[in-house]
Amino acid sequence: MAFRSRREKLRSILSGSACIRPGSAYDAISIRIAEDLGFPLCMFGGSVASLAVLGDPDITLITLTELAEQMRRMSRAAKLPVLVDADHGYGNALNVRRTVQELETAGAAGLTIEDTLLPAGFGEPKTQLISLEEGVGKMKAALDGRSDPSLVIMGRTGAASITSIEDAIRRAQAYEACGVDALFLTGIASRAELAAITAATRLPIVLGGAPDELNALDYLAGQRVRIALQGHAPIAAATQAVYETLKALREGTAPKALKGLASPDLTSRIMREADVKARSAGLLGLKK
Numbered sequence: 361m362a363f364r365s366r367r368e369k370l371r372s373i374l375s376g377s378a379c380i381r382p383g384s385a386y387d388a389i390s391i392r393i394a395e396d397l398g399f400p401l402c403m404f405g406g407s408v409a410s411l412a413v414l415g416d417p418d419i420t421l422i423t424l425t426e427l428a429e430q431m432r433r434m435s436r437a438a439k440l441p442v443l444v445d446a447d448h449g450y451g452n453a454l455n456v457r458r459t460v461q462e463l464e465t466a467g468a469a470g471l472t473i474e475d476t477l478l479p480a481g482f483g484e485p486k487t488q489l490i491s492l493e494e495g496v497g498k499m500k501a502a503l504d505g506r507s508d509p510s511l512v513i514m515g516r517t518g519a520a521s522i523t524s525i526e527d528a529i530r531r532a533q534a535y536e537a538c539g540v541d542a543l544f545l546t547g548i549a550s551r552a553e554l555a556a557i558t559a560a561t562r563l564p565i566v567l568g569g570a571p572d573e574l575n576a577l578d579y580l581a582g583q584r585v586r587i588a589l590q591g592h593a594p595i596a597a598a599t600q601a602v603y604e605t606l607k608a609l610r611e612g613t614a615p616k617a618l619k620g621l622a623s624p625d626l627t628s629r630i631m632r633e634a635d636v637k638a639r640s641a642g643l644l645g646l647k648k
């Protein structure tokens with residue numbers, strides 16, 4: 361299968377002994393840049409999917425079809441393994457199963473399913489969790505939905521900052537018992553909390569946003585953390601660059617006087633233009 365080697369690369373990160381930083385990417389251009397810079401993995405967050413596809417905040421307005429289509433574009437553009445944030449799986453456990461099928465055929469190397477109540481409930485200003493039992497059903501459905509056994513399924517909980525660290529441990533243990541491949545934890549606030557999770561579980565850990573005391577990769581590796589996210593700065597940088605450029609043009613700056621544009625060489629590399637030219641020579645009878 362075409363995507364198996366990507367999934368095996370993600371598996372080798374999880375079964376290794378180091379902790380890596382994934383590149384945050386959200387479209388064909390950003391994943392090619394992450395690939396060229398040598399990132400071993402790309403994180404495709406739900407927040408950046410919503411922003412890139414809809415221009416909206418992370419409130420689960422995006423549909424599974426839109427997420428999977430963006431994933432497919434990224435899979436086509438680069439060979440870098442992608443870990444995709446599949447939020448709550450776009451519905452109940454049956455929807456989770458469908459979500460896994462769609463993201464698997466779209467080329468994801470791995471995906472996370474979380475136990476957050478999404479979209480937000482009526483009259484609920486704060487994030488809520490679904491029950492542990494429903495969460496377990498979702499993890500089982502996700503595992504059942506996979507047809508390539510190398511696709512990585514991660515059980516995710518943000519319980520540590522929503523209910524308690526004890527609840528996060530209970531949930532992590534329950535998802536581990538379902539047979540997920542890794543635990544994705546958000547809202548871990550301290551080394552003591554991470555140590556408690558590490559001691560109570562045995563699967564590789566992926567850490568969402570974390571405070572400064574959880575930044576050192578060697579320390580994290582010793583706590584069985586294999587992947588540590590560091591936010592989504594690239595899309596923020598892209599937004600600022602587009603803003604500055606449009607603002608300068610609107611104010612009358614000549615295109616040639618603009619600062620901070622990609623050079624023709626960088627653009628050509630991102631477009632894989634040398635490959636296109638070689639292909640055109642062979643297939644369209646054009647000069648190389």
Ligand SMILES: O=C([O-])CC(=O)C(=O)O
Pocket residue numbers: 403404405406407408418445568589592
């Ligand atoms: O998965 C991540 O990178 C963190 C997250 O939930 C999001 O950005 O939506």
Ligand SMILES: [Mg+2]
Pocket residue numbers: 405406407418445447
């Ligand atoms: Mg998310």
